[in-house]
Amino acid sequence: MENALELLAFSPPGWGGALLRGLVTTIQIALGAYFLGLFLGLCGALGKLYGGPILRGVLEFYTTLFRAVPELVLILLLYYAGSDLLNIALESMGFERYDMSALTAGIYVIGFVQGAYSTEVLRAAIGAVPSGQMEAARAIGMSSFQAHRRVLIPAMLPFALPGLGNLWLITTKDTALLAVVGLSELLLVTRQAAGSTKAFFTLYLAAGALYLMLTLISLAVFALIERRYRRGQPVQG
Amino acid sequence: MQWYWLPEFMPRFIEGLWVTVQLLGLSIFFGMLLAIPLGLVQVTGPRPLSWLARGFCTVIRGTPLLIQLWLIYYGLGSLFPSVPWIRESALWPVLREAFPYAVLAFSISVAGYEGEIMRGAFRGVPKGELEAARALGMSPFKVLHRVWLPRALQNVFPTLTGEFILTLKAVPLASTITIFDVYGVGAIVRQETYRIYEPLLFVGLIYLLLTLALVLVFRYFENKIPKRA
Numbered sequence: 001m002e003n004a005l006e007l008l009a010f011s012p013p014g015w016g017g018a019l020l021r022g023l024v025t026t027i028q029i030a031l032g033a034y035f036l037g038l039f040l041g042l043c044g045a046l047g048k049l050y051g052g053p054i055l056r057g058v059l060e061f062y063t064t065l066f067r068a069v070p071e072l073v074l075i076l077l078l079y080y081a082g083s084d085l086l087n088i089a090l091e092s093m094g095f096e097r098y099d100m101s102a103l104t105a106g107i108y109v110i111g112f113v114q115g116a117y118s119t120e121v122l123r124a125a126i127g128a129v130p131s132g133q134m135e136a137a138r139a140i141g142m143s144s145f146q147a148h149r150r151v152l153i154p155a156m157l158p159f160a161l162p163g164l165g166n167l168w169l170i171t172t173k174d175t176a177l178l179a180v181v182g183l184s185e186l187l188l189v190t191r192q193a194a195g196s197t198k199a200f201f202t203l204y205l206a207a208g209a210l211y212l213m214l215t216l217i218s219l220a221v222f223a224l225i226e227r228r229y230r231r232g233q234p235v236q237g
Numbered sequence: 238m239q240w241y242w243l244p245e246f247m248p249r250f251i252e253g254l255w256v257t258v259q260l261l262g263l264s265i266f267f268g269m270l271l272a273i274p275l276g277l278v279q280v281t282g283p284r285p286l287s288w289l290a291r292g293f294c295t296v297i298r299g300t301p302l303l304i305q306l307w308l309i310y311y312g313l314g315s316l317f318p319s320v321p322w323i324r325e326s327a328l329w330p331v332l333r334e335a336f337p338y339a340v341l342a343f344s345i346s347v348a349g350y351e352g353e354i355m356r357g358a359f360r361g362v363p364k365g366e367l368e369a370a371r372a373l374g375m376s377p378f379k380v381l382h383r384v385w386l387p388r389a390l391q392n393v394f395p396t397l398t399g400e401f402i403l404t405l406k407a408v409p410l411a412s413t414i415t416i417f418d419v420y421g422v423g424a425i426v427r428q429e430t431y432r433i434y435e436p437l438l439f440v441g442l443i444y445l446l447l448t449l450a451l452v453l454v455f456r457y458f459e460n461k462i463p464k465r466a
Contacts, residue, residue, distance in 0.1 A: 068448045069441040070406040073420060077437045169298075176301035180413060187304055200315050204308035208300045215299035 007199055008206055015193040015203065022189035023210050029106045029185060030172045036111030037171070038164070041118020046148075048123050059119065066116030072177055078109040079181045102183045110174050117167055125160035126152065157229045165222040172214055186210060242430045243439070246422065253422035254443065260408050260418060263340045265401055268347025273386065275348060276355025290352065297349025302407055306342040310335060310414045339411040347404055354396055358389035391462045398455040402448055409440075419443050 008016040048059050066074065083100045090098055100108075133155055137147035179188035190207040194200045275294065278286045297305070317323050317332055331337055362385055370384040371377075390397075409420035417425070419440055426436040 065441075065445070068402075068445045070409045070420070070444055072409040073423075073437055073441050073444065077434065077441070080433050173301040176303045177410075179303065187301065187307075190304070191307065194311065198315065200308070200312040204304060204312060208296075208304050208308065211301060211304065212296060212299040216295075 003199075003202075007197060007202055015189075015197070018189050018193060019186065019203075019207060019210065022184060022186035022207075023214075025103065025183075026172070026175045026185040026187075027214070029103065029110060029175045029178065029183075030168075032107035033110035033114055033175070034168055034171045036107060037114025037118045037167070040111065040115025041122050044115060044119030045122035045126055048119065049126060063116045063119050066113055067120075071113055071174055072180065074113055075109050075177050075181060078112060079105055082108060102181075106175070106178045106181075106183050106185075110171060110178070113174065114167060114171055117170070118164070121160055121163035121167065122156070125156040125163070128159040129155045154229070158226070161222065161226045161229060165219075165226070168218055168222070169215055172218070173211070176211075238435055239432060240435060242426055242432065242435075246426050249417070249422045249425070250419060250439075250443070253417055253419040256416065256421075257405075257408050257418040257447070260336075260339060260343060260411060260416075261401075261405050264343035264347050264404060267340065267344035268351060268404075271344065271348035272351035272355050275352030276357075276359050276389075277381070279352070279356040280359040294349050294353045294356075297346055298353065302342070302346050303410055303413070305346060306339065306410055306414060309342045309345075310338040314338060335411075335414045335416050339414060339416055343404065343407065343411075346407070347400075350400055350403075351397065354393055354400065355389065358393040359385065361392050362388045394455070394459050394462065398452065398459070401455070402451055405447060405451060406444070 006014060008014055008019070044059050044063065047055050051059065083105055086100070087097050090096070129152060133151055134147055137151040138144070142150065175185055176187040178185055179191065182188065184192075186207055190203050194203040197203070275290045278290045279294075280287075282290070323329065323332065366384055366388060367380060370380045375383065408418055411418055412421035412424060423436040423440040427433060430436075
C-alpha cells in the first residue's frame with residue numbers, strides 16, 4: 001500500500017501528476033470530439049431528412065461505413081490518411097504544409113466517428129417529434145430556421161438525450177484507442193508508467209479508477225440535463 | 238493503390254479471420270453465460286448479490302476495454318510466472334499464450350454490457366406469464382428454463398445483435414497484445430510492405446462483410462421467434 005502511494009505521488013518519481021495530465025488530455029479530446037460529432041450529427045440528420053437523393057445517399061454511406069468498420073481501423077486510417085490528404089490538398093492549392101498537432105488530429109478522428117453515430121441518434125429523435133408541432137410553428141409565421149431552433153430542437157432533445165449520453169460515454173472510452181497511434185492521453189501515459197515501474201496492477205487500476213470517475217460524474221451531469229429538458233414533457237406513469 | 242501483396246498474404250488473412258471468429262464466438266459464449274446470472278440476480282437476487290452485480294456492470298461499462306485488456310494481459314501475465322505452482326501446472330503452455338487473456342477480457346466485457354441488458358430483459362417479461370408457469374406446478378428452475386429466460390431473450394434479441402456487432406468491432410484490440418486477428422495481419426502487411434492505406438482498407442472491407450454476415454445469421458434466428466399475429 002505504501003508502495004502504491006509512493007508510485008502515485010504527484011511529483012516525480014511518482015506518476016500521479018503524469019496520469020492526471022493524461023486525464024486532462026483525454027477530457028480535452030473527448031469534449032472536442034463530442035461537440036464536433038454533435039455538429040456533424042445535426043448536419044447529417046437534417047441532411048438525411050431534407051436532402052436530395054444524392055446527399056441522402058452520401059450520408060447513408062457515411063453512417064453505414066463508419067458504424068460497420070472497427071473504431072481502431074478508422075482511427076488509424078483517418079489519423080494517417082487525414083493529415084496526409086489535407087497536406088496534399090493544401091499543396092495542390094499552393095499553400096504551405098500544415099502539421100496538425102496530435103491533439104487536433106485525435107479530436108477530428110474521434111469526432112468524425114462520433115458524427116456517424118450522432119446522425120442516427122438525432123435523426124431518430126427528430127422523427128419522434130409529432131409533425132403537428134412543426135406545422136403549428138410554421139402556421140404562426142415562424143421562418144423555417146426559427147421553427148427549427150425554437151420548436152424542433154428543444155422538442156427532440158428529450159428523445160435524443162439518452163442516446164447522446166451513451167455517445168458521450170463511448171467517446172470518453174474511445175479516446176483510449178488513440179494510445180495505439182501514440183497520442184499521450186491517459187492510457188498511453190499509464191502504459192509508459194507501467195512499463196518503466198513494472199507495477200502493472202497498481203497503475204492500470206488507478207487509470208481505470210480515473211476513467212470510472214469520469215463516467216460516474218458524466219452520468220450524474222446527464223441526469224441533471226435530462227431532468228431540465230424533460231420539463232415540458234407530460235409525466236410518464 | 239497497389240495490391241500486389243494480397244495473394245502473398247491471403248493465407249495469413251484467412252488464418253486471421255479464423256482467429257477473429259474464434260475470439261468473437263468464445264467471448265459471446267462465455268460472456269452470455271455470465272451475463273444471464275448477472276441480469277437475473279439484479280432482478281430477483283438478494284440485496285448484496287444484486288449490488289455486487291450492479292457494481293460489476295458499472296465498473297466494466299465505465300472503463301475502456303483496452304485498459305481492461307491490458308490490465309488482464311500485462312497484470313495477470315506478469316503475476317503468473319512468479320507463482321511456482323502455476324508455472325509447473327499442465328495449463329502453463331496455454332497461459333503463456335495471449336489468446337486466453339484476450340478471451341477472458343472480452344468475455345468479462347460482454348458479461349458487463351449484456352448483464353445490464355439482461356436485467357432489463359428479465360424485468361420486461363410480464364408477471365402473468367411467470368405466475369401462469371408457477372401455477373402449472375413448474376419448479377423455479379423450470380420456470381426460468383422454460384419461460385422466463387426464453388421470453389427475456391426473445392425480447393432483447395435485436396439489441397443483442399447490435400451489442401455483438403460492437404463486440405466484433407472490439408476484437409482488433411487483441412492485436413495490441415500480440416494476437417494476429419484480421420487486423421493484426423493487416424498490421425504485418427503494413428510493416429512489411431510500407432503500404433499504409435491498402436491493408437487498412439482491406440481489413441475494413443472484411444469487417445464490413447463480417448458485420449453483414451453476423452446481421453444475417455442473427456436475423457435468421459430472429460425470424461424463428463414465433464410472433465403473435
